[in-house]
Amino acid sequence: MKSGRAVGPDDIPVEVWKCLGEAAVEFLTSLFNRVLESERMPEEWRRSVLVPMFKNKGDVQSCSNYRGIKLMSHTMKLWERVVEARLRKVVEICEQQYGFMPRKSTTDAIFALRILMEKYRDGQRELHCVFVDLEKAYNRVPREELWYCMRKSGVAEKYVRVVQDMYERSRTVVRCAVGQTEEFKVEVGLHQGSALSPFLFAMVMDQLSEEVRQESPWTMMFADDIVICSESREQVEENLERWRFALERRGMKVSRSKTEYMCVNEREGS
Template sequence: MSILQSRLSPEIDKYQPIEQAGFRSGFSTTDHIQVLQQVMEKYKEFNRPLYIAFIDYAKAFDKISQNAIWEAMKKYHINQNYVRVLKNIYEGSVSQVKLETRGLDIPICRGVRQGDPVSPKLFVMVLQYIFDNLNWQSEGIRVNQDQLTHLRFATTILYYSLKQVRD
């Protein structure tokens, strides 16, 4: 599977924004930590309110819709040969429950495969597919003329806001 990962990674990475550091070669989550520290220092220095939310997506790997994977691959024009290989791998996936002497096959229709080196790439691709559909240009904070709404680590996303939200 690492051959598929090495060929698929550049195709997926070209659609990833600078905010995506986790599961991406040439990027480091420590850079995001430094950005976070600098932003916090500046907002504290100027006595401005800043709200930061950390959301852990580790459990989302098992919940992601496989249809969302295929839709994202279509949107980002991923090579159809790679899509076909992945569909063959995913569409035949089953979990088996053994009841006394019989086995019961249960098709697996969601989640990315655990331990598969391609899975993190598929996950961040679907995450980007979701983020592309969000309308949040007015959210986040200004950093050197750029709007910064979030930073993506490996399984955690950090959201910036100037407004406190309560339920």
């Protein structure tokens, strides 16, 4: 984990564990083994501070232009890293997912898409692409859907319960310029700012898109951003509708305002 990050409610910076060296490793190993055995983490880890961050676009007075980032315990984030490492050993994510995957990046997805576009441009053929954006993707993931997707991905029931424990009785306060709110429960969505959430989201997307995705580069995903390509406008519209139905029936929502269409070598009258 990187240094210099804001602390959570327990006020323990990650630098503490780095400075303690071998003593920290021994202590955390013992602590995490106890948490894994009991399937119950410390109550202090369930608390967080939600900080609204402006997206640097749109009206600064509109709440929809802010992203909520949770400041969580760094010790819990280390525990999440341990759980993530265990999950990655048993869960296989589809090749179309480029987000938060080892040896993959946004650059790879962009490169693959550019090669596809150049191929169709050189051949004077049409290529139709839709860039799909999911509305408040992390916040919309139903918890029951998460447990279902974990089990379907082959995660052992013990680790399903361990992740469920991370979300049980979670509470937060909102911090802003004039102070902070009273504490309230968080009962829906993935934790923003969590070390484990990106992989959990990739797992959910992998299962929800299983019946509709095509081979790369015809379908590519980077976390909650999706690119759908086809040789005709009719086909790409049909594929988009299939994606919309598959995602929205399971609690997600396609953003109509942020989803974009593009055509390479569009012919007149097409």
